[in-house]
Amino acid sequence: MTDEIELTPEPKILIESLRDIGYSFESALADVIDNSITANASTINIMALPVNDSFKVAILDDGNGLDRESLLRAMRLGSSNPRDERAIGDLGRFGLGLKTASFSQCRRLTVVSRRDGQTSAFTWDLDTVVRENSWSVLERTDYNEIFGYDTLPENGTLVLWEKVDRLTGGNGSGRVDYDRVISEAQDHLSLVFHRFLSKEKGTPNLNISFNGCGLEPLDPFNMSNDATQASPEEIVCTGVTLRSFTLPHISTYADKAAYERYGLRGGYLRNQGVYLYRAKRLIIFGTWFGLAKKTALTQLTRVKIDIGTDQDETWKIDVKKVSAQMPEIVRKRVKTLIQAIGAPSRKVYSRRGARLTSPDVYPIWTRSENGEKTTYGINMEHPLVRAFGNELDDSLRNRFNSLMAFIGSMLPTEALFYDISNNADAVESQRLSHDDFATNARTFYAAIMQFKDEEGAIESMRSIEPYRSRWNETLSALGIEEL
The missing domain is CATH 3.30.230 (Ribosomal Protein S5; domain 2)
Known part of the structure; x- marks a missing residue:
C-alpha cells in the first residue's frame, strides 16, 4: 500500500530560485515584448528611467488588453500549458515568461491592463511573498500612483518593474552605467525583432520606441547591401x-x-x-x-x-x-x-590571400606544400630582393642570403594564427613610411624594367601591393603623371 503525500513548494524559497533562471536585462525585455506581439500590439513604448533615486522600467503596448479575470490568470505562475497547440504568431509557450523575466530583474512587478474601458491591475511584490510565505498578489485600484499609467492607451497593457535590484543593488538605487545598459538593450531588441521592425511580409506591423527613440531594424544578414x-x-x-x-x-x-x-x-x-x-x-x-x-x-x-x-x-x-x-x-x-x-x-x-602568393604578382613570400605541411619563406627572386643581392660582392651576398633565410624561418605562425582567429580584420602589415615607400617603388620599377617596357612595368605595379593601394604615391615616386 502506498500513500500520496502532497509536497507544496515553499513560496519564499521557490520565488527566489525562479529569479536565477539566467535572463539578462535585454533578454528579459524581449520576453515581455513577446507578450505584446501576441496581444496584437502595433506600438510598444519602453521607458527605463531613474525616478526618485530608483530605477523603473515600464513597457506599454496598444494590444488587445485583458479583462480582470484574464489578467489575474496571466499573473499566475504557469498560466498556460506548454503542450497546448499555439497560434502561428503566439510567441509565448510556458506561461512563465512575463513573470520569470520580470522577477529576474526586479522584486516588484505590476501589470495594468485596459480592455473595453475596464482597467485592472495586480502587483507581485517578492518581499511580501517572502515575508508571508504565500503566493499572494496585490490587487491595485490606486492607478494614478502607478508609474506610466497616464500613458496607457484605450486598449493595452503596462508592465512595470520596480525595485530593479539586479541592475541597481538591493534597494534599487545603486550606481549603474545606465547609458551602456540602455544602449545594449536597444541594440538587442533591434536585432531580435528586426523582421517585425522592417515590416517583413507576414509579420505584424510593429514599432518599438525606447526612451522616446524609435528602434531601427538591425538585419544580421545585411541584405540591403549588394555585396551580400x-x-x-x-x-x-x-x-x-x-x-x-x-x-x-x-x-x-x-x-x-x-x-x-x-x-x-x-x-x-x-x-x-x-x-x-x-x-x-x-x-x-x-x-x-x-x-x-x-x-x-x-x-x-x-x-x-x-x-x-x-x-x-x-x-x-x-x-x-x-x-x-x-x-x-x-x-x-x-x-x-x-x-x-x-x-x-x-x-x-x-x-585576398591568393594575391599575396600568386607568381604573377611578384610575392615577397613563397608558399609550398609538401604532403600535409605548408611552408612559407622569403622569395629570393623578388625583384627588390634580387636587385639588392646583385649589388653585393660574393661574401656579403652569402651573408645576405643567410639573413633572409633566417628571417623567413622566423615567421610567427602561432601568433598570426591566434590574432587572425580572434579578429582577422584587425591584423595588418606594418606600413612603410613615405620615404621608404618611394625608394622601394623606384627600385622595383627599375628592376622590372629590365624585362618589361614602360607600359608593362606601370601596369604590373598598378595591380600589386603595396603599390596598388598607394597608387598616387607610386606615380609621384616615379615622377609620372597619369592622364
Missing part, C-alpha cells in the same frame, strides 16, 4: 527552412562604422553561425550547434533557420527562448551542408 551573397532558401525538413549568407568584406564598405555595426556586439568571429528564428523572432544566434568551429575563414558566414511555434517540442526551446537543441534530422542535413555554407566566406579571404 545569399543562397536560395531551402526546406531542410517539414517546418524548417534554411538560407545561408556571406556578408561583405570590410573592403567593400566606405564607412568602417557600418561594417562594425553588422559585426554585432563581439564582432564577426563571435557572431558567425546559425541564426534561429521562431515565428520570425530571433531566439538564438552566433552558434554552430557544435557542428563546426568558429574560424576566421568562416566569420562572414551566417545561416538563417526558420521554425514555427509547432516546433518547440522538437527543438526543446527553453523558458527564456535563448536555448535550443537542433533535432537530429536537421543536424544531419546541416552537417552535410556546412562545408558548402562556409565556402563563399572562405573564398572572400582566400582570394
Whole structure:
C-alpha cells in the first residue's frame, strides 16, 4: 500500500530560485515584448528611467488588453500549458515568461491592463511573498500612483518593474552605467525583432520606441547591401527552412562604422553561425550547434533557420527562448551542408590571400606544400630582393642570403594564427613610411624594367601591393603623371 503525500513548494524559497533562471536585462525585455506581439500590439513604448533615486522600467503596448479575470490568470505562475497547440504568431509557450523575466530583474512587478474601458491591475511584490510565505498578489485600484499609467492607451497593457535590484543593488538605487545598459538593450531588441521592425511580409506591423527613440531594424544578414551573397532558401525538413549568407568584406564598405555595426556586439568571429528564428523572432544566434568551429575563414558566414511555434517540442526551446537543441534530422542535413555554407566566406579571404602568393604578382613570400605541411619563406627572386643581392660582392651576398633565410624561418605562425582567429580584420602589415615607400617603388620599377617596357612595368605595379593601394604615391615616386 502506498500513500500520496502532497509536497507544496515553499513560496519564499521557490520565488527566489525562479529569479536565477539566467535572463539578462535585454533578454528579459524581449520576453515581455513577446507578450505584446501576441496581444496584437502595433506600438510598444519602453521607458527605463531613474525616478526618485530608483530605477523603473515600464513597457506599454496598444494590444488587445485583458479583462480582470484574464489578467489575474496571466499573473499566475504557469498560466498556460506548454503542450497546448499555439497560434502561428503566439510567441509565448510556458506561461512563465512575463513573470520569470520580470522577477529576474526586479522584486516588484505590476501589470495594468485596459480592455473595453475596464482597467485592472495586480502587483507581485517578492518581499511580501517572502515575508508571508504565500503566493499572494496585490490587487491595485490606486492607478494614478502607478508609474506610466497616464500613458496607457484605450486598449493595452503596462508592465512595470520596480525595485530593479539586479541592475541597481538591493534597494534599487545603486550606481549603474545606465547609458551602456540602455544602449545594449536597444541594440538587442533591434536585432531580435528586426523582421517585425522592417515590416517583413507576414509579420505584424510593429514599432518599438525606447526612451522616446524609435528602434531601427538591425538585419544580421545585411541584405540591403549588394555585396551580400545569399543562397536560395531551402526546406531542410517539414517546418524548417534554411538560407545561408556571406556578408561583405570590410573592403567593400566606405564607412568602417557600418561594417562594425553588422559585426554585432563581439564582432564577426563571435557572431558567425546559425541564426534561429521562431515565428520570425530571433531566439538564438552566433552558434554552430557544435557542428563546426568558429574560424576566421568562416566569420562572414551566417545561416538563417526558420521554425514555427509547432516546433518547440522538437527543438526543446527553453523558458527564456535563448536555448535550443537542433533535432537530429536537421543536424544531419546541416552537417552535410556546412562545408558548402562556409565556402563563399572562405573564398572572400582566400582570394585576398591568393594575391599575396600568386607568381604573377611578384610575392615577397613563397608558399609550398609538401604532403600535409605548408611552408612559407622569403622569395629570393623578388625583384627588390634580387636587385639588392646583385649589388653585393660574393661574401656579403652569402651573408645576405643567410639573413633572409633566417628571417623567413622566423615567421610567427602561432601568433598570426591566434590574432587572425580572434579578429582577422584587425591584423595588418606594418606600413612603410613615405620615404621608404618611394625608394622601394623606384627600385622595383627599375628592376622590372629590365624585362618589361614602360607600359608593362606601370601596369604590373598598378595591380600589386603595396603599390596598388598607394597608387598616387607610386606615380609621384616615379615622377609620372597619369592622364
